[in-house]
Amino acid sequence: MIHGAPASPAAATQDALALAALARDCAASGSERRALVLHLSRLPEELREPRHQRQLREALTPILRPTRARLYELPGGDVVAVSRPPGEHLDDARATLRRLMPDVPADTVFPELRLPAQSAALLATVEAALGFAAAAPAAELPPEEVGAPPPGRELDAAERALASADISSFLRVSGLWRFAAAGATPERVRNESRVHLRDLAAVLLPGFSLAASAEARTRFRAAAERRLLAEFARPPGPLRPGAPGLSLPLGLAAATSPEFHRLEATLGAEGRKRLLVCLDPAEVFADPDGVAALAAFARSRGWSLGLDDVDPEALPLLRHGGFAMLRLRFRPALLSAPVAARAALDAALPADRGRLLLTGADCASAVGWAWQRGVSLFQGRMVEPRSV
Amino acid sequence: MPPPLIRVPVMALPRPVARMARALLDDAAAQGGGSRRATADAEELEGCAPGPAHRAATAIAELLAAAGGVRAGTALLPPEGAAAREAWAAALPLGQLAALSVFTRGDAPAMQRLAPARLAEPALRDALCRRLLAALASATDLAALPRLRPGLRLMLDFPEAGLARGARSGGAAGAVALLPLAAAAQPHHLADTLARLRAAGWSAALRLPGPAALRLVELARLPPLDLLVLEDPGEALPDDFAPPTPLALAGRVGPALRARAAEQRWFVEAAR
Secondary structure (H helix, E strand, O other): OOOOOOOOHHHHHHHHHHHHHHHHHHHHHOOOEEEEEEOHHHOOHHHOOHHHHHHHHHHHOOOOOOOOOEEEEOOOOOEEEEEOOOOHHHHHHHHHHHHHOOOOOHHHHOOEEEEOOOHHHHHHHHHHHHOHHHHHHHHOOOOOOOOOOOOHHHHHHHHHHHOOOOOHHHEEEEEEEEOOOOOOOOEEEEEEEEEOHHHHHHHHOOOOOHHHOHHHHHHHHHHHHHHHHHHHOOOOOOOOOOOOEEEEEOOHHHHOOHHHHHHHHHHHHHHHHOEEEEEOHHHHHHOHHHHHHHHHHHHHHOOEEEEEEEOOOOHHHEOOOOOOEEEEEOOHHHHHOOHHHHHHHHHHOOOOHHHEEEEOOOOHHHHHHHHHOOOOEEOOOOOHHHOO | OOOOOEEEOHHHOOHHHHHHHHHHHHHHHHHHOOEEEEOOOOEEEEOOOHHHHHHHHHHHHHHHHHOOOOOOOOOEOOOOOHHHHHHHHHHOOHHHHEEEEEEEEOOEEEEEEEEEOOEOOHHHHHHHHHHHHHHHOOHHHHOOOOOOOOOOEEEEEOOOOOOOOOOOOOOOOOOEEEEEHHHHHOHHHHHHHHHHHHHOOOEEEEEEOOHHHHHOEOHHHOOOOOEEEEEOOEOOOOOOOOOOOOEEEEOOEOHHHHHHHHHHOOEEEEEO
8 A cells, every 4th residue: 555556465465474474583583673563444434535545655655665664564454664773764654644643543553563572562463464363362261150159059969970970071181382483393292181160060050150159169170170180090091101291280179189199199200200280379379388288299209380370460479489380371461561561570480481381372472472582382272283 | 906007197287288198098098998087186097908008108208298397277177068068157156257366566456357267178268258247247246246446457357359349348447458368369350359448448458378478479569558467477487578568477476476576566466
């Protein structure tokens, strides 16, 4: 659009993919670039008439000519101009846009990004243009509705049923992957088995909400996980020779249960070295003595203890040095977090990035965000399908 | 009767260690037969086959050695089943459910705390907190609660979610709402809870359930609070410990730490 007619859909897709590759390369190599994103699709209707487009073109063409900036025209009509630093002409272009459209919020409609620091935000823009951003949330589970908590007798009945139920259809098995660079093949470093509590509760406690009672949730979770552990403790067990190690997200009650002790005894010393148990931070905060006892026991027995589902905002609060693995939950809001929050989170990341795993890595921007921080362990749709 | 193969003095052990030791005995009984039996001060495993019993004994020895530094404790033990616990919590007389204690600063009484009874399993604590708050709002139940001391600032233990949305303080201006540390695992929700409490006239505090919490939390990174309450520190406070917020020591506080608290002008629970 800037230099003539809008790009064809195929050309725009090509441009989007090239821009995504550039963002990833900058994140991986640390190369600096400046980018001016022109979200023309976000302009109000009254500014999208042909005469406005003409005015824009006339104003920006001399500033953004190809020798000064590389232009990427994205599907949907947005344009990204990328330049090596210092790239003052991008400031000139932005100033021109502000002059032409004083009522348009420039930070939203014409944001400026600096690579590699904001590679993830640029990748998010590309994904949105390609339609991935709209597709990703659709696959997420809707938030659990908070209804009535299950009465004690219902919970007792569910626990009795769980003591002998086959819960294999409620088991979610996924991989933890090492994915270090664009173009590399992800390597499966652990298998993870987790009981899908919400689906299981929908069958055993229909009409009630575990979210309404912390105690009910803890009890139900413990019963379900103890059932899983009892199954795992039977031959042939969850670990095969030569197969990746096992990650088990467990509640504290299950991790201190007879079924867990049976499993870890069954694994033997070699198997225990390949076992990682991850606890929720809320449980760690609720029972630090219990966790300290479990951590000491884990050390003496040779298996590892980690933290599951760490809220990025909670990471700076945690003294996590004693945990072998931190599973950090990705949130799209990380890409646009204020500078102070970003700095606090970055400072709280473990120096040994091998202890950090990003969960919810369902889009390229999540992977890009992690790569910028030297994180190469992932769980999520972005890595999972590549090797299965 | 053959002599017991394993005997674990669980009553002298910290709660989490005792729980894990029981679990190991149960597992051995499931694997090698026999049964676990509770005596006045211990748990015994008898009649178990030597292999599982030996494995359990080894694991328990490692557990006790590893947890040597963990504190011991006593608490109310609720029944096992969910329905039984629900009935137990609902029927617990308010006089047993609630405990009033006084905190001093220097030698002078400075604050009073109305808290639920100590529980062997903390999962029920939220339910007891809710019952306690409901009792405070009921003219009938209020009389059954320990009598508050007039003129002393009140601190109340709250469930993790804080006040129900829209709830009012009922004249609690200046009173301290004490939230569990677990609320900090979701900082966004905690910020909402603190904002709601303050809008309703409460001051806000977080309850650290034991000195082990100090090894897990960056206190300086917590949101702004009016008070931190540390339970059962014994003497286990590092020499260089400098809380970013006024501190109250509750439960078991060793004599040396009491002396230090007096110097530091920390609040200390006098008796419960």
